[in-house]
Amino acid sequence: MSARKTPARWLARLRPVGVIRSILKSRKNAPRQGTEGAPDAWLEVLPWAAKGLHRMTVGDEIIVITWLHRARRNVLRVRPRSDPRNPLTGVFLTRSPDRPNPLGLHPVVVRAIQGNRLHIEPIDAIDGTPVLDIKPVLKDRQVR
Amino acid sequence: MSARKTPARWLARLRPVGVIRSILKSRKNAPRQGTEGAPDAWLEVLPWAAKGLHRMTVGDEIIVITWLHRARRNVLRVRPRSDPRNPLTGVFLTRSPDRPNPLGLHPVVVRAIQGNRLHIEPIDAIDGTPVLDIKPVLKDRQVR
Numbered sequence: 283m284s285a286r287k288t289p290a291r292w293l294a295r296l297r298p299v300g301v302i303r304s305i306l307k308s309r310k311n312a313p314r315q316g317t318e319g320a321p322d323a324w325l326e327v328l329p330w331a332a333k334g335l336h337r338m339t340v341g342d343e344i345i346v347i348t349w350l351h352r353a354r355r356n357v358l359r360v361r362p363r364s365d366p367r368n369p370l371t372g373v374f375l376t377r378s379p380d381r382p383n384p385l386g387l388h389p390v391v392v393r394a395i396q397g398n399r400l401h402i403e404p405i406d407a408i409d410g411t412p413v414l415d416i417k418p419v420l421k422d423r424q425v426r
Numbered sequence: 427m428s429a430r431k432t433p434a435r436w437l438a439r440l441r442p443v444g445v446i447r448s449i450l451k452s453r454k455n456a457p458r459q460g461t462e463g464a465p466d467a468w469l470e471v472l473p474w475a476a477k478g479l480h481r482m483t484v485g486d487e488i489i490v491i492t493w494l495h496r497a498r499r500n501v502l503r504v505r506p507r508s509d510p511r512n513p514l515t516g517v518f519l520t521r522s523p524d525r526p527n528p529l530g531l532h533p534v535v536v537r538a539i540q541g542n543r544l545h546i547e548p549i550d551a552i553d554g555t556p557v558l559d560i561k562p563v564l565k566d567r568q569v570r
Contacts, residue, residue: 372482
């Protein structure tokens with residue numbers, strides 16, 4: 283498979299490493315960004331992936347990457363914040379959940395750790411949202 | 427399908443929206459972070475997804491999300507920066523490309539736009555890396 287042909291032929295499968303547990307049960311009630319009054323929530327890492335948390339500590343700043351499983355994938359332009367006064371804008375310039383690959387990026391702080399469960403805040407993802415990856419927030423010149 | 431059972435049963439397919447074109451041809455030559463001397467590169471958005479760029483302008487700060495297709499997916503702990511003096515650390519506390527879902531996050535600046543091609547810098551992804559999503563960097567209180 284040549285590099286030139288990679289994108290058209292290529293198809294990858296995602297395997298969730300965890301799931302969000304939250305009192306938010308539907309998109310309708312979800313705030314548009316985590317900073318807009320999102321409730322606390324738990325990230326349950328699946329047992330097989332729990333070793334990936336090794337050395338995590340309370341207070342760590344992380345980026346949780348989710349799959350926004352309720353999103354529509356055939357959307358390329360939206361009116362930001364669903365406001366009809368906003369101009370049609372490409373989804374790649376917005377944080378709309380509706381997009382070809384509905385990945386969510388959630389910067390959060392780890393408030394508590396109980397085994398393979400992380401208490402995180404704030405996060406605007408609904409209950410049952412699959413978690414694909416967790417990454418550290420990189421501070422100036424800090425690279426791990 | 428109950429929310430409780432979502433992660434175990436759930437499997438999503440990714441569809442690349444673009445590809446990185448770079449003079450970096452292999453992982454061996456890639457810098458460990460984009461700030462460490464990464465070369466300029468182009469992001470080619472596939473024609474079907476080009477509408478998602480509508481209203482993008484030169485100077486925009488974006489986060490490119492890639493699939494690090496050369497990574498190993500069965501790795502849960504690493505010694506950061508492949509340095510044997512570093513302690514074994516869960517991959518979720520590192521930016522190692524080797525992880526269960528090898529997603530790459532690349533904050534870059536759009537330096538030029540030619541049709542569906544974005545000249546971006548700096549980015550440490552190798553040539554042929556599939557691009558899954560593009561998001562705006564959110565500034566203080568700015569939400570789109």
